[in-house]
Amino acid sequence: MTTLFQQVQIVLENRIIQGNVLVQDGIITHISADGEAAVPAHAGWTVVDGQGGWLLPGFIDIHVHGGFGADFMDADAGSYDAITRFHSSHGTTGMLATTVTASKEAIEQVLAAAHSYCSGNMPYAALLGVHLEGPFISEKWPGAQNPAFIAEPNLEWLQQWISAYPGLIRMLTLAPEKKGALELISWLNEHGIAAAAGHTDANYEEIARAADAGLTHAVHTFNAMRGLHHREPGTAGAVLTDDRIYAEIIADGEHVHPAAVRLLASSKPADKLILITDAISAAGMPDGEYELGGLPVTLKDGAARLSGSGNLAGSSLTMMGAFRFMLDHTELTVPDVSRLASGNPAKRLGLFHTTGSIAAGKRADLVLADTNFEVLGTWVGGSRVYERDGQRE
Known part of the structure; x- marks a missing residue:
């Protein structure tokens, strides 16, 4: 399963970038800032439009x-x-x-x-x-x-x-x-x-x-x-x-x-x-x-x-x-x-090598929030476990 998060404010360890995050088989595989070469969406992928909201580590x-x-x-x-x-x-x-x-x-x-x-x-x-x-x-x-x-x-x-x-x-x-x-x-x-x-x-x-x-x-x-x-x-x-x-x-x-x-x-x-x-x-x-x-x-x-x-x-x-x-x-x-x-x-807990931040190679434990930090969706290992009503894909 592949999910592409677009138009999100990505909260990294020490900074914030506006861009896109690609998740494949539960693992974050690519992070790109706006203006960089982004991964184009393919047929069959789930595309999540963050509409300028926050993408945080779970x-x-x-x-x-x-x-x-x-x-x-x-x-x-x-x-x-x-x-x-x-x-x-x-x-x-x-x-x-x-x-x-x-x-x-x-x-x-x-x-x-x-x-x-x-x-x-x-x-x-x-x-x-x-x-x-x-x-x-x-x-x-x-x-x-x-x-x-x-x-x-x-x-x-x-x-x-x-x-x-x-x-x-x-x-x-x-x-x-x-x-x-x-x-x-x-x-x-x-x-x-x-x-x-x-x-x-x-x-x-x-x-x-x-x-x-x-x-x-x-x-x-x-x-x-x-x-x-x-x-x-x-x-x-x-x-x-x-x-x-x-x-x-x-x-x-x-x-x-x-x-x-x-x-x-x-x-x-x-x-x-x-x-x-x-x-x-x-x-x-x-x-x-x-x-x-x-x-x-x-x-x-x-x-x-x-x-x-x-x-x-x-x-x-x-x-x-x-x-x-x-x-x-x-x-x-x-x-x-x-x-x-x-x-x-x-x-x-000794788990930072696998989770706890947004980085390529880590498990896709993620939270998408709007600009007021209200949760729109939650993903554990790349699988969506919560979706607020009205959140668009």
Whole structure:
């Protein structure tokens, strides 16, 4: 199958060109700027007229719990279809199925379901693996995680899981200050699993020791972690200043003030900041009552909160929504924000050689948006998985 994208603003790694992109058998084979020798369309090709809109590399969401009424904890292929279909309509082409702090049995059900789903024909955004958020987190910072299932770091569980599902677990969020955490972090690092700090009361020195042991990531920076103080920089201060650590950010205006988003963006190296959604089942749904990890959640005016405590409970954010927020509230350029949504998460997962940017030889994971960054179409491996009504070919 061959697809030719014409009249698009192509977002490359460090610049934007107006031109055309040719995709053959799921691979980007040719990129030409207007004024250069373009590939003429042939009979039988699909021609997509971008009408001056944006062609972006597909978004990769490494921290997402659900969407459109479904949760990855459902451990059900139908739910996984609903989640990946919804997020593909907002530009996501790959994601990590993210768990919550739950029982060992419930986590194992997700691993089994995700392994089965990844092994089949994924019709929408691709599952790229699993992100275990918990259960080895701090009792002091549960956020919207269920405190009943918080556990001490358990290497035996991880050994069982990677033996049963090799390569499936890509990231694990834990509190690095807990007993046994440093040993687990070192083991994760040795086995190619990203160790992430989150839901943690670790001080600055504890995060530094964890980074020495192999910690390389921080989830939803500023949220559910010890904050920044000028005499004790805390978890947040360590994440801001340690260039070994990737930092996630939920850019929705609810979780983090725009000024703090700008502070993080100016503090981290350009390749160490990553946009995520932390979206839950309520994403894409009307205001009402939902659930996260067995806890009741109320969605009102787009903000999801635990019905009892009022703690923020994930989000209803989409990756394109986060993309627009960064353009509106920071000085970052379109290529800059594209790296946060696509290139950097691809690098985080070791996939940048195949996806995460628009380049000849890479898989055609692409998003076409209009000039206002509203998604018109999404392609995974060259196959169209979302088309907005009225989009012309």
